[in-house]
Amino acid sequence: MAKVEVNAVAELLKRETALDPAALRKLIEELQLLAAPEPGAERVPAVKKQFAILISDPDHRLPADAQFAGWVLQLPDDESVATVCERIHRAAYDFNASKKGRLRWVRRVGEAVEHVPASFFKEADLWVKTKTPVLMLRTDNRIPGIDEDQAEVPGVATPPPAAA
Numbered sequence: 001m002a003k004v005e006v007n008a009v010a011e012l013l014k015r016e017t018a019l020d021p022a023a024l025r026k027l028i029e030e031l032q033l034l035a036a037p038e039p040g041a042e043r044v045p046a047v048k049k050q051f052a053i054l055i056s057d058p059d060h061r062l063p064a065d066a067q068f069a070g071w072v073l074q075l076p077d078d079e080s081v082a083t084v085c086e087r088i089h090r091a092a093y094d095f096n097a098s099k100k101g102r103l104r105w106v107r108r109v110g111e112a113v114e115h116v117p118a119s120f121f122k123e124a125d126l127w128v129k130t131k132t133p134v135l136m137l138r139t140d141n142r143i144p145g146i147d148e149d150q151a152e153v154p155g156v157a158t159p160p161p162a163a164a
Helices: 006-016 021-035 081-097 099-103 109-115 118-123
Strands: 049-056 068-076 134-136
Touching: 006 021, 049 081, 068 081, 081 099, 081 109, 081 118
Parallel strands: none
Antiparallel strands: 049 068, 068 134
16 A cells, blocks of 8 residues: 655645644544554564575586576575575475466476566575576686785785784
8 A cells, every 4th residue: 555644644634625623633643643653563674695596507517618507596694505496496386386377387497487476486585686597607716817826916015914
């Protein structure tokens, strides 16, 4: 339902109705009491989340010359990333049991990530950040021209030692 400012309602009532000022004031006070947040109702803090990349590896291999596609997902920070596949399966099962899912059910993980609505993933505490797969790039985690044994990076000033 849309939220409307109490002052806007008061101005509208003044213009459109022929209420005496005492009744109008009483009505506005009651509206303000209804619109005020409950003192005991505290907002639940947002869940801290971590990112996970699910890589599509149908042949169970990751050689250097192959290209793979994957999806970027997010799950609660205190949960294990090993449960990502289980969460996708749970969301897919719930979707397939729904009315829309019975008409067009998903059979694979890629179909589930692309076609299952976010509400089913939210119930499984999983958030899909990329519905379409993205390409995975490999790296050897080295920057060319810099030796690992080198203490200083050329062209970058080293910070002074911390005072004890």
